Amino acid sequence: MIYFSLFSPMLLYLHLFFLFTLYLMCFGPNKIVAVPLGNQTDHLALRKFKESITNDPYRTLESWNSSIRFCKWRGITCSPMHQRVIELNLKGYELHGSLSPHVGNLTFLINLNLSNNSFFGEIPHELGKLLQLQQLRLNNNSFAGEIPTNLTYCSNLTDLYLHKNNLIGKIPIGIGSLKKLQSFSVWRNNLTGGISSFIGNLSSLARFSCDDNNIQGDIPREICRLRNLSFLLLGLNKLSGTIPSCLYNISSLTVFSVTENNFHGSLPLNTFNTLPNLQTFFIGQNQFSGPIPTSIINASAIIWFDIGTNYFVGQVPSLGRLENLHFLNLEGNNLGSNSTKDLEFFKTLTNCSVLYEFSICCNNFGGILPNYIGNLSSELAILDLANNRISGKVPAELGSLVGLINLNMAYNQFVGNIPSTFGKFRKMQKLMLSGNKFSGDIPQLIGNLSQLYYLDLHLNMLEGNIHPSIENCQKLQYLDISHNKLRGTIPIEVFNLFSLSNLLDLSHNSLRGSLPREVGMLTNIGWLDVSENCLSGDIPITIGKCISLEHLDLQGNSFNGTIPSSLAFLRGLQYLDLSINQLSGSIPDVLQNIPSLKQLNISFNMLEGVVPTHGVFGNATQVGLVGNKKLCGGISKLCLPACPVKDKKHTKHNKFMLVAVSVVSFLVILIFVITIYSMRKRNQKRLFDSPTIHQLDKVSYQDLHRGTDGFSANNLIGSGSFGCVYRGSLVSEDNVVAIKVLNLQKKGAHKSFILECNALKNIRHRNLVKIITCCSSSDYKGQEFKALVFDYMKNGSLEQWLHPEILNEEHQATLDLSHRLNIITDVASALHYLHQECEQLILHCDLKPSNVLLDDDMVAHVGDFGIARLVSNIGGSSHNDTSTIGIKGTVGYTPPEYGMGSKMSTRGDMYSFGILVLEMLTGRKPTDEFFEDGENLHDFVANSLPGNLINILDPGLVSRNTEEKIQDEICENLIPTIDEECLVSFFRIGLNCSMEPPKERMNIVDVTKELSIARKTFFAGKIN
Structure with missing residues (x-):
């Protein structure tokens, strides 16, 4: 008791002191703030990430500065509790640089998405430190090197997307330890090795894609353990062996693709009985054999079915229950037996109401083409019956398939006339009937096929004259009617087909x-x-x-x-x-x-x-x-x-002739010199009278002549209203240049030269073609010569990409939707500069695809200011003395009010821009013959929005013509999805700019804002 009483006050004081100290720490003026060291680590890691970026075209990382906390930087998400970075998402901003290894210090990171950029170098091994990471998306970049083995430490990974890079080496075996992994995508790389049995350990795996690599070996049976597997994409590799039969028992499978490998064996008869969810079945370009399993009738969800280029035999079973079938490829097998029963399965196909592409090419099908072929899907666009033994007359009912774009019936045994019902094929672009026994005249109906760009009728028994109606096929670039019995003369109309570029073959006729x-x-x-x-x-x-x-x-x-x-x-x-x-x-x-x-x-x-x-x-x-x-x-x-020596007795005669020729030559030269002198005097006077061009250094005619190899046809890259454009080089320029030579015989060419020089001399913008210099001189004959020198655009004009079938351009890598939306944005940016940012307002007056040029990186540059107008500002309002009476412009792109004498305005340029946008999205020129009864491009789109988007969208954007396109779409996520809401937004911009009343058109400021929103929404919504 005494002991307690002595020390009780002391204990009390100590206790109070402790509480007071705790109070000061938590609430006092110098309180200790709980700032974890991790926050500083995250901040430093992000700064290092930014330092590794060498190009940021959209200035995405401008917000990454000290003025705001890093948790509010663009692309960054932090956890509310710890304020640690849990998401770094910079998808689709076109960032260029390496990936900093400091990203591995973002230890709370759950989602890392850098897809659709331009990252290069190796994937840092430090990513293996991200133990919380669930989603890693580095797809569609330029990463090189091997897949880091350290990624196997990221045990929480559910999605690993590394596709569309330049990765090499093998798939790390340790990937099999990622028990939570659901999606593993490494397609389109340069991976080697095989598919290890580790695949069977990924018990949660639903999507596995390693298409388009160099992977060898067979498919391990352990893959059958994956009971949740829905996507299995192994195409375009070097795999071999047989398909494990247990794979056909995975009922969750929706996409199965092993196309273009070395697999062999036959398909079990019950293959499709246990695959109720199967939508895509691609096994083309292998060595499969045997019959097509009759169980295919049970695959009612199938959309894509391709068994082409194998060794399948026998009859094609009933396909009538495949109501969702969109793509059917049976080509390149040994199907059929050259019997009358071979084509009976066509009748069951009439139930496939959405069939778009169908090929039985290169088989052994015989018999006659049944009449009910006309009952196939109205959606059918591509029909290939070539290289079989089908005989008899072509049924007139085939003409009912009015949606056909491509019809190939070549190398069969068809007889009789070409049916008159073929005149209904108003959408037909490619028609191949060669290698048959068609007789009679080439029907006049060919002239109705105004969309035709490829016509092959060779090796038949056609006779009579070539009908002049062929002139109506103004898009035709390939015409082969050789090896027939044609008579008469070659009609002049054939040579009015200015689009003919690939081939004109009239050989082996009479x-x-x-x-x-x-x-x-x-x-x-x-x-x-x-x-x-x-x-x-x-x-x-x-x-x-x-x-x-x-x-x-x-x-x-x-x-x-x-x-x-x-x-x-x-x-x-x-x-x-x-x-x-x-x-x-x-x-x-x-x-x-x-x-x-x-x-x-x-x-x-x-x-x-x-x-x-x-x-x-x-x-x-x-x-x-x-x-x-x-x-x-x-x-x-x-x-x-050897050639004989000239006879000596003619020497005197030869001498006389030599003297005579010399005299005549002297007189000719004298006259020539006098003429040149007179012309030079006139030209000097004309040049003296011409408007002056300031601020542009000039180059000599000799330099241009030398740089284009004498304006050689080999260097000719285009022609326009006022002249030709040549590819060339100049001593003063390190790179190739484009040289526009004016045809001064053309009325208005002089004025065009001055207008273009004065319009471009003071303006600079990344989306305008840069003028380098000009030439105003005389050529070697004393004739007046004028030329403009521009930056050379390697990828040509937008028109060459939108309409290669017209211009004979080979752009196999066509403009996808992303490219088109970028180009629309680029052109709008150029117009914004011309209308809003120049000291003197510039009206382009001739905006169209041929005047939009694409550089090495597919960035658009607006060019050809030959009829542009500079508008001065007087009293705060735009003033332009020149009306548009007599202005030529280009039909279809020139606003309607210009044709009635209205003055040029920014609204006129906006109309041209709107038409350009609609053309890029629909693939149709405003002067397309497709439009009938007064309809135009604007009305065509307005009448279809928003419900019928697929009917107006450029077929090149939704085409299923090639397996490679389909394969890409499947790899990206099975059904090709297009963000319809975003597309409608772009269509609306085109419509609102091309309204007929000028006052109802959008201005470029509003267009720029709308495009920015729509574009960001589109790219943010793309599937990784």
Whole structure:
């Protein structure tokens, strides 16, 4: 008691002191704030991440500064309790740089999404420190190196997306330890090795995609343990062996693709009985054999079915229950038995109401084409029956499939006339009927197929004349009607098909008359063959205007006269056959100057004189001369006789002729000099009177002539209203440039030159074509010469990408939707600059796809300011003295009020922009013949929104023509989904800009805001 009483006050004081100290720590003026060290670590890690970014085109990381807390930076999400970073999401901002290893210090991170950017270098091993990480999405970048084995420490991972990179090496075996992993995607890399049995340990795995790599070996049976597996994508590899039969028992499977491997064996008869959810079945381009299992009838959910290019045999079973079937590919097998029963399954296909593409090409199907083929899906766009043994007449009912875009019936045994019902194919773009026994005339109905760009009727028994209605096919770029029995002359209308670019083949017929001089109108034709006919007369010199020709075959006719020297203008010509004709005279020396000529055959004519020794004549294996008895000289390997020495008794006569020629030459030269002097005086006066061009350094004609190889046709890259554009180089420029040479004979060309110089001399914007210099001088003949020099755009014009079928452009990697939306934004940015940011308002006045150029990175640049107008500001309002009466512009893109004399305005440019947007999204030009009864592009879109988006969207964006496109779409997530709401927003912008009343059109400020919102929404909504 005494002890307690003595120390009780002391204990009390100690207790009070402790409470007081605790109070000060928590609530006092110098309270200790609980700031975990981790916050500083996260902040530092993010700063290091930003330092590794070398290019940020959308200035996404501008918010990453000290003015706001890092938890509020764009793309960052923090936990409310600890204020630690739990999400770093910068998907689709086109960031360029390496991924900083400091990201591994964000130890609370749950979601890391850097997909759809341009990251390069290796994936840091430090990511293995992110033990809380659930979603790692690095897809669609340029990461290289191997998949880090340390990722196997991220035991909470559910989604691992590494596809569309440049990764190498094997899939780490340790991945099998990720028990929570649901999605594992590594497709389109350069991975090797095999699929290890570890795959069976991923008990939660639902999606596994390693398409488009170099993976070998077989599919391990352990994969059958994955009872939740829905996506299995193994195509485009080097896998082999047989498919484990247990795979067909995984009822959750919706997508199964092993296309383009080396698998063999047959499909079990009950394959599809246990796959009720199967939507995609791709096993094409393997070595599968045996019959198609009849159990396919139970796969009622199937959408994509491809067994093409295998060794399947027998009859095709009933497919009538596959009501969702969209794509059916049976081509390249041994199906059918050349019997009348082979095509009976067509009747069951009439229940497949959404069938879009159907191919039985390259099989053994026989019998006649049944009438009920006309009852197939109205959605059917692609039908391929080629390379079979189908016989008889083509049923007229086939013409009921009015949605067909591509019809291939080549190399069968069809007889009779081409049905008149084919005239209903108003959407037809590619029609192939070659290699049959069609007879009668080429029907006039061909002229109704205005969308046609590919027509192949060769190797039939067609007769009569070529009907002039062919002229209506103004999109035609490939025309082959060779090896028939056609008579008459070649109609001029054929040469009015300016779109012809790939091929015109009229060979092996009985055509008579001359080759019309209008052949020179085919300036884009690459292959021209009229051989083995009965043509006569001279070879027209206008053939030299076909500057794109690579293959010219005139052999086996009765052409006479001399070989035209104008052939030397065909600088890209590789093959020339003039044999078996009645040509006379000497061989033009200029033929040896065609640099690309690899084969020349002029045998069996009546040619005489000296054979040249250079160019193609310098190789005896490349030139044919037999049958011309009066030829001499040439290289020794041709074994021709030496040319005779001139007779001495004619020496005096020759001397007299030499003197006469000398006198005449002197007089000609004197007249020429006087003429040049007079022209120079006139030109100097004209140049003196021309408006001045300030602030642009000028370049000489000699420099441009040298830089384009004498304005060679090989360097010609385009032509327009006022001249031609050449690719060239200048001593003062390190890179290739584009040189626009004005045709000063064209009315308005002088004014266009001055307008374009003055419009572009003071403006600079990333989305405008940069003018480098100009030339205002005289050429070597004393003629006035004017040219503009611009930055060269490697990827050409937007028109070449939107309409390659018209312009003979080969852009296999077509513009996807992302590219198109970026280009729309780029063009809007250029217009915003011209309308809002220049000291002097500039009206473009001719905005259209051919005036939008694409650089190496597919960034759009607006060009061609040849009819632009500069508008001064007077009293705070825009003032322009020039009305649009007489302004040409371009039909379809020029606003309607300009045609009624209204003055040019920004609203006119907005109309052109709106039409451009609609054209990019629909793939249809405003002058498309598709529009009938007064309908136009604006109405076509307005009448379909918002419910029928698929009917107006460019077929190239939703096309199922190629397996590669389908495979990509499947890899991205089975059914190709398009954010309809965002697309409608873009369509609405196009519609609101192209309203007929000018006051109802959007201005560029509002357009820019709307585009920014719609674009961000679209890219944020894309499936990873």
